[in-house]
Amino acid sequence: MNEKALQILEQYDIKLLRSFGGRGAIMLETEQGLKILKEFAGSKTKLPYEQMLLGRLEEEGVCQVDRAVANLEGELLSAGEYDTTWIIKNWPSGKECDTHNEGDLIKSMQILARIHQAARGVWPSEEEITARLLGNDRETELEKHNRELKRVQGFIRSKRRKGSFELLFLKYAQEILEDGHYALNRLETLGYDRLRQKALEEEHICHGEYIHHNIFMGRREPAVVNFGHSEINVQVNDICLFLRKIMEKQNWNESLAGQMLSAYEKERPLSGEERTYLAICLYYPEKVWKLAHHYYNANKAWIPEKSTEKLRIFLGQETQRKQMLKHLFQFGI
16 A cells, blocks of 8 residues: 555554555455545535435445545545545445346346435435535436537538548438437426426435446345435436446347336336336437537547447447337337
């Protein structure tokens, strides 16, 4: 362990056995269990509320979590050199959720449903706090995304010399834009504002980054980490993110998606509006927007071949994706 890390560790009542690198941080094997030491990059204001949520999940036995460890001063954050701030968290043992292991994926959906049930009304019902912890409005996001996709289309059209990514994007841009507008129109007719208002009134909390890297399958019980993006919002957003990430790797396997949704609904049934909202979010060409956003805001003189490949894969999965949504949700044009 380097001198900088040792300086931080001295601020804690922790008996170190050994240390090793992992996940861009320093893993600490201690007499009090496995922990992680890393520079803090989150919100200092939000951290206490994150800990309140983790406390609720621990108390109700939902799953293991990466709760922060207080230092000798009773603080969750510790000062390092050059005005840096560090944090030590409890860290679970076990392996990451395997995106090709059906059992892991079904278990992950069950855990998510249990998190969603427990993560309600945890934070103080004060207007200022709620406003600070409220997530983005999905309808507003899609409006912005659609405008940006249109700008990227216009920008590429105006270029004299076009690379492989630009030519591929331009070839399918109109179809992508039509899908984006269709999703937004369906969101407006759904009455999305009712779902969002309910989430606000009942203080539904989302994990915010529920992906396989943040889910651990331990021998005794599963664990979920990295709640730094948690927010008050429509909890279906977590389902959408996880399902989309997995389906992109599984070529939108309809049977697997159905099993994953069933696993979630055995714990927490979805309403008709929630199912339609999930279908809308999965229908929206989010992957293309992300690639276009990165392209438009980065150095356009050099476009990684990986971006072209990702766009090609997304387009190659269009038929399977839309068929899955049609069969599972009766959704589509």
